[in-house]
Amino acid sequence: CEPPEAPWPGLVEVLKRVVGAMGDVDLEMAPPSPLGKCEVFGGSHAEARWRLRDGTLIGPGIGTWKLTPDEAAARVAAALASGVRHVDTAAEYGTEGGVARAVRSSGIPRAEIFVNIKVAGESADELRNVISDVRSRWGDGPIDCLMLHRAPAAPEMLEQVWAVLEEEVRAGRARYLGASNLMSAQLEALTCDGRQRSLWPALVQLKCSVFHQGGYFSETSLARLWAHLKSKGIVPVGISIFNPLHSCVDSLVEPLVGHWASVLKCSSAELLAQWARHVGVCPLVRCSAAHAAELFRSALALPPAVGRALRLGVADRDGLLHGLA
Numbered sequence: 001c002e003p004p005e006a007p008w009p010g011l012v013e014v015l016k017r018v019v020g021a022m023g024d025v026d027l028e029m030a031p032p033s034p035l036g037k038c039e040v041f042g043g044s045h046a047e048a049r050w051r052l053r054d055g056t057l058i059g060p061g062i063g064t065w066k067l068t069p070d071e072a073a074a075r076v077a078a079a080l081a082s083g084v085r086h087v088d089t090a091a092e093y094g095t096e097g098g099v100a101r102a103v104r105s106s107g108i109p110r111a112e113i114f115v116n117i118k119v120a121g122e123s124a125d126e127l128r129n130v131i132s133d134v135r136s137r138w139g140d141g142p143i144d145c146l147m148l149h150r151a152p153a154a155p156e157m158l159e160q161v162w163a164v165l166e167e168e169v170r171a172g173r174a175r176y177l178g179a180s181n182l183m184s185a186q187l188e189a190l191t192c193d194g195r196q197r198s199l200w201p202a203l204v205q206l207k208c209s210v211f212h213q214g215g216y217f218s219e220t221s222l223a224r225l226w227a228h229l230k231s232k233g234i235v236p237v238g239i240s241i242f243n244p245l246h247s248c249v250d251s252l253v254e255p256l257v258g259h260w261a262s263v264l265k266c267s268s269a270e271l272l273a274q275w276a277r278h279v280g281v282c283p284l285v286r287c288s289a290a291h292a293a294e295l296f297r298s299a300l301a302l303p304p305a306v307g308r309a310l311r312l313g314v315a316d317r318d319g320l321l322h323g324l325a
Contacts, residue, residue: 036050036229036230036235036236036279036280036281036282037050037051037230037280038050038277038280038281038282039051039057048060048277048282050203050235050280050282051235052176052202052203052233052235053197053200053202053233054198056114056176058085058086058114058203058235058282059084059085059086059114059282060084060086060273060277060282060283060284060285061084061086061087061088061114061116061237061282061283061284061285062075062076062079062084062086062087062088062284062285062286063087063088063089063239063284063285063286064076064087064088064089064093064095064098064099064286065090065093065286066093066286067093067095067098068094068095068098069094069095069097069098070098071098072089072093072095072098072099072102073097073098073099073101073102074102076098076099076102076103077102077105077106080102080103080106080108080113081106085108085112085113085114086113086114086115086116086282086284087099087102087103087113087114087115087116088115088116088118088205088284089115089116089117089118090117090118090119090147090149091117091118091119091120091130091133091134091149092118092120092149093118094137096117096134096137096138097137097138099115099138100137100138100139103115104139110141113144114144114145115143115144115145116144116145116147116178116203116205117134117138117143117145117146117147118147118148118149118178118180118205119131119134119146119147119148119149119165120148120149120150120152121152121161121164122152122153122154122157122161123152123157123160123161124157124160124161124163124164127161127164127165128164131146131164131168135173142172142173142174142175143168143173143174143175144174144175144176145174145175145176145177145178145202145203146165146168146169146173146174146176146177146178147177147178147179147180147203147205148161148162148165148177148178148179148180148182148201149180149181150180150181150182151181151182151183151186158186158189158190159189162177162190165177166199169198169199176202176203177199177200177201177202178201178202178203178204178205178237179201179204179205180204180205180206180239181205182204183225184224184225184228187201187204187225187228187229187232187234188228191228191232191234200232200234201234202234202235203234203235203236203237203282204229204234204235204236204237205237205238205239205284206225206236206237206238206239206281207238207239207240208236208238208239208240208241208276208281209238209240209241209251209272210251210257210272210275235282236280236281236282237281237282237283237284238276238281238282238283238284239284241272241273241275241276241281241283241284241285242269242272242285242286251268251272252268252269252272253268257271257272273285
């Protein structure tokens with residue numbers, strides 16, 4: 001399709017980069033429906049919540065990738081003190097112990113904090129060993145969400161590896177299961193009608209930005225992925241909202257995002273966090289605790305026209321920004 005007329009210098013080049021980064025997806029030219037469902041209990045982003053199938057509510061979260069255990073402990077402690085109640089860690093990050101220290105020393109009732117711990121293994125035995133190592137760092141008490149970090153390389157091993165996670169829930173050592181970096185067919189296999197609903201993934205982490213709403217791997221149709229999440233009541237958690245991974249465009253420095261932010265008199269990060277809420281995706285950001293708290297407390301009103309334009313992931317089609325300044 002022909003790119004729309006650029007409303008400011010350099011936009012056509014930006015669109016070329018965007019389309020190149022989205023080579024594994026369909027560039028839809030009609031506004032898609034919201035990707036998930038967000039409930040707001042006040043005027044700020046911090047009061048946005050996503051409801052799990054059993055009614056439990058979770059809010060925006062902070063990640064600990066690339067931090068040391070001590071850095072993770074300090075950053076999570078500060079985030080919790082600022083009102084954040086959703087924290088992400090992983091066996092491969094090595095930050096579980098730091099997160100556990102911050103949670104236990106926070107003085108916040110444990111039930112108010114939701115922690116994801118991602119684990120991965122190529123076999124059932126390997127995954128059991130990984131979980132054992134995680135528990136040695138995490139300590140006593142159940143893990144809120146034990147999340148499969150990625151599927152094993154051998155497709156036939158997915159069921160065996162998932163069964164290990166199911167054992168953790170049945171034994172009371174994990175409350176929910178989650179998944180990350182899975183394709184539609186894999187998620188469908190884990191949520192088939194013959195499987196106990198409480199053992200389905202309750203939430204799924206997905207690479208999600210204004211330019212790329214989906215997984216890390218090629219999909220026949222990303223619409224299939226999002227439709228499945230909706231139909232099964234799986235909460236979408238957006239990662240890489242700010243920071244690009246693999247082919248994802250760096251949203252914080254793209255001119256079109258900067259232009260919309262300037263129109264609304266906010267930062268690009270604030271606009272992107274609000275975009276995630278607008279489309280129903282629970283944001284999980286990796287930034288300073290103070291920055292996260294500032295973003296989550298934001299009461300920025302996102303005009304429908306801007307939300308529609310951002311959901312398109314392309315430029316100012318049909319004059320969507322006209323009259324907003």
